[in-house]
Amino acid sequence: MEKVELLAPAGNLEKLKTAFVFGADAVYCGGLDFGLRAGAANFSLEELKEGLDYAHQRDKKVYLTLNMIPHNQELAELPEYIDKLKELALDGLIISDPGVFALVREKMPDIDIHISTQANNVNWASALFWAEQGAERVILARELSFEEIKEMAAKCRDKIELEVFIHGAMCISYSGRCLLSNYLVDRDANRGDCAQSCRWQYHLVEEQRPGEYYPIEENEQGTFIFNSRDLNLAEEIPELIELGLSSLKIEGRMKSVHYAATVVNTYRQIIDNYYQDPENYQPDQDLLAELRKISHRDYTKGFYYGKPGAEGQRYQSSSYLRSYDFMGVVKKNLKDKNEILVEVRNKIFKGNSLEVLSPGEKSYTIEVDYIIDSDGNQVEAAPHPKELIIIGTEKAVKTGSLLRREKNKADNGS
Template identity: 45%
Template structure:
């Protein structure tokens, strides 16, 4: 049986160290190193590699024409840092990474919406080593992608964190309410909003806005710690803990809980039992309800 990777988001150098100390196998850094200088990234990679851990850098940006030169410079700056992979979101960035960093491992973001094996194989043939599958898939569907894809193609999936199911890429509310163009690095509107479904009064779905855009119809946080065997057995290579809207202490606590659950499974796969203490530890730091998302039920399966 393959050994699944436990992956978690790092917000800064201290966060990265905390994640590794609590048991993750790899960390990913997003937002174009907002809290990391190139020097700090090198130190982070050295710290991780000395402990047999990996570091990935995410490029979840859909570029416009005037972004290309800056993106090329940024990617070139990553060459000598020693990172283990770059996560891309679209074909143009993929081309740039292949041209600039010829030997770097490439992962494909979940925002590229891989929902079937044909799409996964297409990206694999373009040089993508790992596909991060869409959050809308069930374990059954992921298992089919695993079964029908090349054996050395890795599959990553979200195990814990915020479920953003609609992403605009623009700060819609800030623009509309102020009549001003939102700055890429600064929020215009600090007010908070929620959406309410007609048939469920009192059930609020918060609207989040940050530097990446507006997030509508966010559900409860995903939590799959009760179903670790299901995730591993469907062929997932890497289980990701997402830290959006959380702090580094929350991410570290989640890593610790999932590490225990995963290690317990591998020690006795046939006798694995969920320990409620793992969930209790997560609930202590969480202010939103948990959900298993689409994993346990295939929404596309015909009755």
């Protein structure tokens, strides 16, 4: 059985490297133009080249998003941008617009093209149409049930690859084709500038009765009527693998390094555990619990078991659930001294209990026995983000590991 691809988001170069360190087979990222995440840092051409070199040295892949739905003025600039991309060894382009598809196919006839979820791929005939046009892969809409995905997989087998989302934010609008942001604040979601208007707080008021709100709110904070929960299909991974899908995709190019590392590490282990012994596979509850340690909204299975009802929404608030703080990155393991070199992200105190997230491993806890600052002095705390410090601890820690800390934990740093 050919192993399914684990595809991770990369909002910048650091997140790209983090995703690969923690087990992603491929990443998708955006350039400075023609993508759908204007709020992400995105990649210059020079950064793309560095990211591609990093990936290919590790036998990994990088796909670039070119999935904006451009207007005429943007389309005029596209040929020059494609010419620049020709100089890079990209593994594929993610495209939604037929005009963009045609231009890319003309200028880059050998590049693999993946049809974006923005193209509303919800049936097997659509997928086969794109196969006839020469697309390598179709990314399915998130509004599909398991039974629909199963039928598509059967109809499309050996004709075109299929990719599905397994984790991350859900869009209230069909496959992300949304006009709400454009209408309210003149920011076009289909051109990469969504204001996430669906996450705002709304009240219902009758036109002739300004100030008189209908009692639809769940509490005094109001009602978040478009606020979808986040997708989490960790328990459904075996079923999806058995369909013969080519790629399982994580959403989140604008999320943190901690998010990228935790989610990729979790799904990497779930996928590997399944392949090791498919017949006797059982979900690992410790791994499933990892996905509650990142910043997230309440989870949902989305459309997997059918159209979601009220349980697919969170009406009380659009804020994230955050139970852990990201404390630092382990830059080097000083094995001979039981010390680690750490780049600080949040204030670390002597005596803290820190949880370690290491590639390919379940998380575990270490104690901060002492801290040596960048001047070589022992200190009680390291308060400065990006500062390099040495932490004394009783266990060796892999280079590249992340350190996090449960909020409100009762130790010296509480």
